[in-house]
Amino acid sequence: MLSIKNLHAYYGQSHILQGIDLEVPAGAVVSLLGRNGAGRSTALKAIIGEVQAQGSVRLDDAEMIGLPQHRVARAGIAYVPESRDVFPELTVRKNLSLGMKRGPGGESKWKLEEMFQRFPRLAERAEVNAGSLSGGEQQMLTICRSLLGNPRVMLVDEPTEGLAPKVVAQVAELLSDIAAAGVGILLVEQKLTIAMRLSRTVHVMGRGQIVYSGSPEALTAQPEIFRQWLAV
Numbered sequence: 172m173l174s175i176k177n178l179h180a181y182y183g184q185s186h187i188l189q190g191i192d193l194e195v196p197a198g199a200v201v202s203l204l205g206r207n208g209a210g211r212s213t214a215l216k217a218i219i220g221e222v223q224a225q226g227s228v229r230l231d232d233a234e235m236i237g238l239p240q241h242r243v244a245r246a247g248i249a250y251v252p253e254s255r256d257v258f259p260e261l262t263v264r265k266n267l268s269l270g271m272k273r274g275p276g277g278e279s280k281w282k283l284e285e286m287f288q289r290f291p292r293l294a295e296r297a298e299v300n301a302g303s304l305s306g307g308e309q310q311m312l313t314i315c316r317s318l319l320g321n322p323r324v325m326l327v328d329e330p331t332e333g334l335a336p337k338v339v340a341q342v343a344e345l346l347s348d349i350a351a352a353g354v355g356i357l358l359v360e361q362k363l364t365i366a367m368r369l370s371r372t373v374h375v376m377g378r379g380q381i382v383y384s385g386s387p388e389a390l391t392a393q394p395e396i397f398r399q400w401l402a403v
């Protein structure tokens with residue numbers, strides 16, 4: 172559904188993304204792994220048009236490269252950046268309602284009340300300011316807000332960073348639920364165990380290129396890839 176071919180991006184003179192190819196099918200989690208600085212966040216930003224890019228990013232048959240960011244979002248690609256960007260002075264409910272929009276076909280698959288049912292913690296805190304939530308709750312809120320935009324694909328950058336293990340498990344479960352509902356997820360994740368458990372396909376990035384692609388099971392049989400590109 173999301174098909175990326177020969178994606179390049181630059182920061183000034185630095186050639187950061189050097190020809191990325193990958194696909195994110197509907198209902199699948201696909202992970203981008205790699206060390207810090209490998210270019211994973213840049214890849215997500217290039218896909219949504221935050222960083223200028225060359226190559227092809229197709230959502231079904233529509234080309235996204237060259238479109239302004241809001242058009243990419245409207246086409247159905249949601250981006251959840253590393254920084255949990257909630258509006259701290261607004262209530263949880265208001266934060267969520269700001270994310271609501273109909274899908275490309277006019278449908279509205281995800282609803283506010285459903286978010287509250289799935290995440291009683293958000294319901295309990297519906298009327299408090301988002302700034303008072305814990306890091307994990309803010310991450311859930313950010314993901315749920317994106318979901319209310321009825322995306323076809325979500326790009327999620329290191330959602331479990333800095334979270335307590337119990338909350339990490341909840342975020343992982345949320346992502347798994349979202350994929351099960353048919354949304355494609357391109358996940359950048361530092362925690363290999365989470366990425367390996369959720370993903371249909373993993374891509375390992377090194378220095379702006381994909382150096383390995385395969386199933387999580389196949390990657391575990393490649394100690395050399397781990398040693399060269401993933402071990403810290």
Ligand SMILES: Nc1ncnc2c1ncn2[C@@H]1O[C@H](COP(=O)(O)OP(=O)(O)O)[C@@H](O)[C@H]1O
Pocket residue numbers: 182187205206207208209210211212213214
């Ligand atoms: N805004 C920027 N300006 C210049 N260089 C950047 C910028 N953002 C990232 N980089 C550089 O691009 C490379 C890839 O960074 P990034 O995509 O953030 O990697 P990752 O997310 O895998 O840690 C790094 O060398 C980083 O220093």
Ligand SMILES: [Mg+2]
Pocket residue numbers: 211212213
């Ligand atoms: Mg990053």
